[in-house]
Amino acid sequence: MWRSYAFRVTVxxxxxxxxxxxxxxxxxxxxxxxxxxxxxxQLIDRQQLSYEEARQQAAGLFDxxxxxxxxxxxxxxxxxxxxxxxxxxISSAGTPVANQIKRxxxxxxxxxxxxxxxxFTLGVLLGMAMAYWRGSVFDNVLTAxxxxxxxxxxxIIALLLLLVAGVQLKLFSMEDVLGGVGQDVHAGLNLPYLxxxxxxxxLPVITYVWGTVGGWxxxxxxxxxxTLGEDYIMVAKARGLPERRILTAYVGRNAMLPLVxxxxxxxxxxxxxxxxxxxxxxxxxxxxxxxxxxxxxDYTTMQGIFLVIASAVVxxxxxxxxxxxxxxxRVRVGGEE
Amino acid sequence: MKxxxxxxLVAALAFAVLGMMAPARTTTAQEAPSGVxxxxxxxxxxxxxxxxxxxxxxxxxxxxxxxxxxxxxPHAFYMWASNEYVPLLGESWGFADDGSYYWTKVNPDAxxxxxxxxxxxxxxxxxxxxxxxxxxxxxYIDKVEKEDDYTVRYYFIDQPSLVAERLILKEYIVNAANxxxxxxxxxELIDSGATPxxxxxxxxxxxxxxxxxxQLIASGPYVYSxxxxxxxxxxxxxxxxxxxxxxxxxGEIRIWKGETEATTPLVLSGEVAHATHVFPPxxxxxxxxxxxxxxxxxxxYGPALLFQHDHYPWxxxxxxxxxxxxxxxxxxxxxxxxxGATPTVYMSGLADISVPTWLPQxxxxxxxxxxxxxxRAEELMRSAGFERNDDGxxxxxxxxxxxxxYKFPAEFNDFAAASLNAADQMNEFGxxxxxxxxxxxxxxxxxxxxxxxxxxxxxxxxxxxxxxxxWNPLQRHNYVGLAEGQKGINFPMQFEWNGEEVDLDAMIxxxxxGLDIEAQKEMxxxxxxxxxxxxxxxxxxYLVSVEPFNxxxxxxxxxxxxxxxxxPSGSDHFIIYDLLTGVLRPAE
Numbered sequence: 001m002w003r004s005y006a007f008r009v010t011v012x013x014x015x016x017x018x019x020x021x022x023x024x025x026x027x028x029x030x031x032x033x034x035x036x037x038x039x040x041x042q043l044i045d046r047q048q049l050s051y052e053e054a055r056q057q058a059a060g061l062f063d064x065x066x067x068x069x070x071x072x073x074x075x076x077x078x079x080x081x082x083x084x085x086x087x088x089x090i091s092s093a094g095t096p097v098a099n100q101i102k103r104x105x106x107x108x109x110x111x112x113x114x115x116x117x118x119x120f121t122l123g124v125l126l127g128m129a130m131a132y133w134r135g136s137v138f139d140n141v142l143t144a145x146x147x148x149x150x151x152x153x154x155x156i157i158a159l160l161l162l163l164v165a166g167v168q169l170k171l172f173s174m175e176d177v178l179g180g181v182g183q184d185v186h187a188g189l190n191l192p193y194l195x196x197x198x199x200x201x202x203l204p205v206i207t208y209v210w211g212t213v214g215g216w217x218x219x220x221x222x223x224x225x226x227t228l229g230e231d232y233i234m235v236a237k238a239r240g241l242p243e244r245r246i247l248t249a250y251v252g253r254n255a256m257l258p259l260v261x262x263x264x265x266x267x268x269x270x271x272x273x274x275x276x277x278x279x280x281x282x283x284x285x286x287x288x289x290x291x292x293x294x295x296x297x298d299y300t301t302m303q304g305i306f307l308v309i310a311s312a313v314v315x316x317x318x319x320x321x322x323x324x325x326x327x328x329x330r331v332r333v334g335g336e337e
Numbered sequence: 338m339k340x341x342x343x344x345x346l347v348a349a350l351a352f353a354v355l356g357m358m359a360p361a362r363t364t365t366a367q368e369a370p371s372g373v374x375x376x377x378x379x380x381x382x383x384x385x386x387x388x389x390x391x392x393x394x395x396x397x398x399x400x401x402x403x404x405x406x407x408x409x410x411p412h413a414f415y416m417w418a419s420n421e422y423v424p425l426l427g428e429s430w431g432f433a434d435d436g437s438y439y440w441t442k443v444n445p446d447a448x449x450x451x452x453x454x455x456x457x458x459x460x461x462x463x464x465x466x467x468x469x470x471x472x473x474x475x476x477y478i479d480k481v482e483k484e485d486d487y488t489v490r491y492y493f494i495d496q497p498s499l500v501a502e503r504l505i506l507k508e509y510i511v512n513a514a515n516x517x518x519x520x521x522x523x524x525e526l527i528d529s530g531a532t533p534x535x536x537x538x539x540x541x542x543x544x545x546x547x548x549x550x551x552q553l554i555a556s557g558p559y560v561y562s563x564x565x566x567x568x569x570x571x572x573x574x575x576x577x578x579x580x581x582x583x584x585x586x587x588g589e590i591r592i593w594k595g596e597t598e599a600t601t602p603l604v605l606s607g608e609v610a611h612a613t614h615v616f617p618p619x620x621x622x623x624x625x626x627x628x629x630x631x632x633x634x635x636x637x638y639g640p641a642l643l644f645q646h647d648h649y650p651w652x653x654x655x656x657x658x659x660x661x662x663x664x665x666x667x668x669x670x671x672x673x674x675x676x677g678a679t680p681t682v683y684m685s686g687l688a689d690i691s692v693p694t695w696l697p698q699x700x701x702x703x704x705x706x707x708x709x710x711x712x713r714a715e716e717l718m719r720s721a722g723f724e725r726n727d728d729g730x731x732x733x734x735x736x737x738x739x740x741x742x743y744k745f746p747a748e749f750n751d752f753a754a755a756s757l758n759a760a761d762q763m764n765e766f767g768x769x770x771x772x773x774x775x776x777x778x779x780x781x782x783x784x785x786x787x788x789x790x791x792x793x794x795x796x797x798x799x800x801x802x803x804x805x806x807x808w809n810p811l812q813r814h815n816y817v818g819l820a821e822g823q824k825g826i827n828f829p830m831q832f833e834w835n836g837e838e839v840d841l842d843a844m845i846x847x848x849x850x851g852l853d854i855e856a857q858k859e860m861x862x863x864x865x866x867x868x869x870x871x872x873x874x875x876x877x878x879y880l881v882s883v884e885p886f887n888x889x890x891x892x893x894x895x896x897x898x899x900x901x902x903x904x905p906s907g908s909d910h911f912i913i914y915d916l917l918t919g920v921l922r923p924a925e
Contacts, residue, residue, distance in 0.1 A: 039393070041781055044813065050813070051820070053473035094546060099384045159598070166602060175608070177567065178593075227550050282595055335679075
């Protein structure tokens, strides 16, 4: 039974990936402009070349023919992909897309992943506490704070952190917070490197947590309030079960169900990074790389990153299905009794 | 369970606190001279960042034209105020007496960072690879030959040209030894009679692009390796062998990574001494409040209102002239980017700073400056058969109103603001203009395809020559300069003007042909008068680069009236020359 479910899910996942890959392949190429045209415009503007000169020069910079029929490009791409080759970057000829992903993905996983874990944990704990003591000063203050935090865009927080805490209050030097790691430390499993990595991730993580924790708090609070009104909670109380057991085994577990799906989707999107935050803090993540690839119409890099994001979302959704079944015994995998 | 959650919470807080409390890192001093010059540019990170000067992702991509000369010198630097080249890598240069070739001589004292001399072989090698990659110089020259150890000849295909001279003198010369195999292959291929259509040619071009030199060998006073490229900044280190190693006053050039949003806090915090980014007016004010000087230099271009001439009534000269009259360009410039734009004065198709140099005084006197005047615009509209209808909108005798969609690139703040203001002013006069912001790539494509009624893109250019300034947008965005099937603004370039048949395309090209400056000026005067009268586009304003320069960090910045500030941003930026020649120095 489990095997057939796993097989079904795997096939579904692969089909989804193929569909997403094909869809993004076509959509990317339907975007206005192509890598060569973008560079032609840049050469004309920056070097005052004529269109013909710029076209000639741009053609010399790319191993890419925008005139090649779409179906041929697609066949080439899929053929390479099936052989485990994501191709080479168009805008940086000779640079394998796999190397780009290897370079940037860990930073995004670390920063956005840490941010998500912290944000989710804080949100669940505070949301539950607020629901439990609903109507209290604690609840009212935190509800207002959560709404406020959720309502402020993350890039405003990022800029405020840099301009107020960094520039005006001089709480830190820019050199210590911009980028993924300090320039003078040697990469490896040594304390200075790890400290530098954590130090440089601090502001992106704080910004991410600030921008998302409000949503988790409010969702958890409303879910917990709804769970607290359920009959089985009353029954549990009537049976004289300890408060702690009711809170963890009855309330917490059931209230978290709606958050699990959301968490799974969020985990999927962790690999996409947080584009604006990465831009502002010069954090070398995949989100920033994707935005740059879109700007330069680097088709192969975009496709590679979209494939990784799609794979993560598909995988995390499968994980969510499995987790849901574990958390709620009423849910049977595949709808079977 | 609860205990674990507590632990997680504590760990999260500790993570944040650890990050905030880490001590500041100090910059270690490099070799003499001391001092760090800090600029900013959005360079790439490895693996996209590499040291191949000929490929995207190499020096041209990562150092921009502002910083590249510090590593790889071109032959010369151009001074706009005096219209002359001053030497960098080159010692002398000129046209052959019979005009058949151009020659350059490398300074015999020039050395690479590895101590070897810079020679004619490096120049020829650079162009050998450039030929395979289709460099624009080969539109003018067909052969590059070594004359002696330091002198190189560039043979013209047709007639000599000042535009070709600039392309030659501004090209960055690359160390041939670092590309020896590729140069040998390229020379062999060229000698075999192969053409760019051959597969072998494309294969070699691919090989050149994918080549990754292990080290950079520099002719400029600074050098770097990929280890010097960090997430937040990259560092160029002083090296002792360059022609300019003794004159520069900085041991390091630190280039902070980022666009405007990342550079702003760096300038305010005093990390960055100078930046070339486009800062909004509010940020410029904040810089001034922080005691940071703002230096203004031309950008070389500005936003122009483009008419698509297939669309009625924009194909009527009087309507275009009226449009120019009803847009208050001072207001438009201010709203475009505060101090960062100045209203166009001469309306000649030539940047105002180039007008006194290239246009004869009698031509300047004849130019209509299209000062804001709605009454004169009304007269023009009536003379073309238009009247205001009951709604106050201008309409022709058949009731067709002057209506259009004005398409603009939504991401370009300055062009977007210029468009919205121009449309507002046109509507105030009684036109019916609706605006639509689109992605810039879409806007560029639509302009090239002629798929617009009104739009905006640049006019003029960062070249000192009239041929290159008139070219934008009359040739650049018109059927004569675009790919086959694209019509752009579709302004007819052959027409009768003042009782004379003119070919504006040929006339613009003639302003850059040959070496007779006086003849070029005369032709530029004629072209300016035609553009001024026909008003095929409205040059709304001219952009100015407002660049923060922190004099607490770097001394020696030119005074506001220093002629070098007539140089526009880009490859003639004053920073290049003033840093190399030691005018800029660390502040005391």
